[in-house]
Amino acid sequence: MKDNFVSPLCYGGCMCGQNGCSSCGSYAGLMEQTAELLQTLRSAMYPNMFGCNLGNGARLRNAVADCVMRVLPDNYQEISDRLGDSLPDIKAALETDAQAGYEGDPAAISVEEIMLAYPGFEAISIYRIAHELYKMKVPILPRLMTEIAHRNTGIDIHPGATIGRYFFIDHGTGVVIGETTTIGDHVKLYQGVTLGAKSFPTNVDGTPVKGIKRHPDIGNNVVIYSGATILGGNTVIGDNCVIGGNVWLTESVEPGHTVYAAHAETRRRTVK
Numbered sequence: 001m002k003d004n005f006v007s008p009l010c011y012g013g014c015m016c017g018q019n020g021c022s023s024c025g026s027y028a029g030l031m032e033q034t035a036e037l038l039q040t041l042r043s044a045m046y047p048n049m050f051g052c053n054l055g056n057g058a059r060l061r062n063a064v065a066d067c068v069m070r071v072l073p074d075n076y077q078e079i080s081d082r083l084g085d086s087l088p089d090i091k092a093a094l095e096t097d098a099q100a101g102y103e104g105d106p107a108a109i110s111v112e113e114i115m116l117a118y119p120g121f122e123a124i125s126i127y128r129i130a131h132e133l134y135k136m137k138v139p140i141l142p143r144l145m146t147e148i149a150h151r152n153t154g155i156d157i158h159p160g161a162t163i164g165r166y167f168f169i170d171h172g173t174g175v176v177i178g179e180t181t182t183i184g185d186h187v188k189l190y191q192g193v194t195l196g197a198k199s200f201p202t203n204v205d206g207t208p209v210k211g212i213k214r215h216p217d218i219g220n221n222v223v224i225y226s227g228a229t230i231l232g233g234n235t236v237i238g239d240n241c242v243i244g245g246n247v248w249l250t251e252s253v254e255p256g257h258t259v260y261a262a263h264a265e266t267r268r269r270t271v272k
Contacts, residue, residue, distance in 0.1 A: 027140075030070060034144045037067045041083075041129055045091045049115055060084060068133075071140045079136055083129075090128045093165050097124050100166040104188050119153035120169030130159035161195075163187075164220070171226075178215035180233060187218055190226040190245075198232035198250050219255065228261075 040063045043051030061080045069076035101114035101121060108114055114121050123146075130145035142159035150156045154173040157163075161177045164185035169175055171191035177183075181195045197214035213233035222237055224230070225245040230237065237243065238255030247261040 027070070030067075030140070031144055031148070033067050033070070034141060035148050037063060038126055038129065038145060038148060041087070042125060045087055045094070046115065049112070067141065068138060072138055079133070079138055082136060083132055086132050090132065093128055094121075094125050096165040097121060097167050100168040100186065100188070101170075104168045105170055118172075119155060120172040123149040123153045123155035123157060123169065123172065123175075124163075124167060127157040127159065127161070127163070131161070131163075134159040161215075180213045181215040181218070183218045184220035184222070184239070186221045188223045190224065192227040193224050194229040194231075196229065196231050198235075216249075 039051065040060065042049075044060050061084045064083050065076050065080035068079045072079060098111045098114045098121060101118055102108045102111045105114075108118075126145050126149040130142040133145070134142040146157055146159050155169060155175045157175075157177045158179040158181070160179035161181040161183070163177075163181075163183045164187065166186045167183065168188045169190075170188065174192040175189055176194045176196060178196050183195075195216055195218065200208035200214070201212065202208055215233060216230045216235040216237065218224070218230075218237045219239035219241065221240045222243070223241075224237075224243040225247075227246040228243045228249070229247070230243065230249045232250050234252070235250060236252040237249075238253055238257070240256045241253050242258040243249065243253070244258070244260045247259050249259065253259055
């Protein structure tokens with residue numbers, strides 16, 4: 001390593017007291033820089049909502065590159081270009097999410113209100129950006145992004161989760177969506193829903209095995225009411241299901257059924 005090399009991991013002052021160095025590998029300021037990048041990306045997609053219009057040009061891509069290079073110094077420019085190219089698709093997905101929120105909440109007066117005031121939309125919009133970086137195998141930044149959303153909204157979505165379009169989280173506080181969760185289209189969650197792991201296979205040293213399916217699969221046109229907990233990598237909630245409030249599920253539910261907590265009862269749901 002050259003003596004005059006400035007580590008991309010140093011930002012705004014590192015642990016050894018220098019403003020950028022090659023020895024300490026500090027992540028100082030990375031959370032703040034990531035928050036600024038999220039604001040820039042959301043502004044680029046919706047300048048009338050969140051700020052000035054940087055478009056998909058050099059200024060936007062440079063802002064992405066400046067952040068990515070701190071965790072991925074070898075091919076940050078490629079990642080920046082790919083994320084910039086993906087913004088139209090992210091925006092298109094978010095517009096379906098906002099529409100789902102407007103159509104799904106009788107208290108909503110406009111799509112704009114959903115985008116500006118609803119914590120669920122903020123968490124989903126950050127998740128969709130983070131998920132693109134996760135798919136590109138960018139380290140650290142996707143988790144920082146979704147943790148920023150968690151702090152701001154109380155909604156914890158792992159960037160590795162796979163979520164379809166027309167996704168709406170109403171109220172939102174306390175929602176947890178694990179890394180290997182898959183969610184179809186037209187799904188609505190209420191506050192306090194957990195889509196989590198049931199148990200963890202362990203290595204010989206007792207540590208959890210990583211990289212395996214641990215979280216449930218949720219089909220299309222599913223509603224999950226407040227406080228419901230659905231656990232396990234083999235648990236599948238079929239299309240057109242309703243999961244009632246405070247239900248605890250570790251088994252699959254066939255399509256078209258409604259599950260109630262009060263009597264541990266499953267009923268066939270008629271879909272019109």
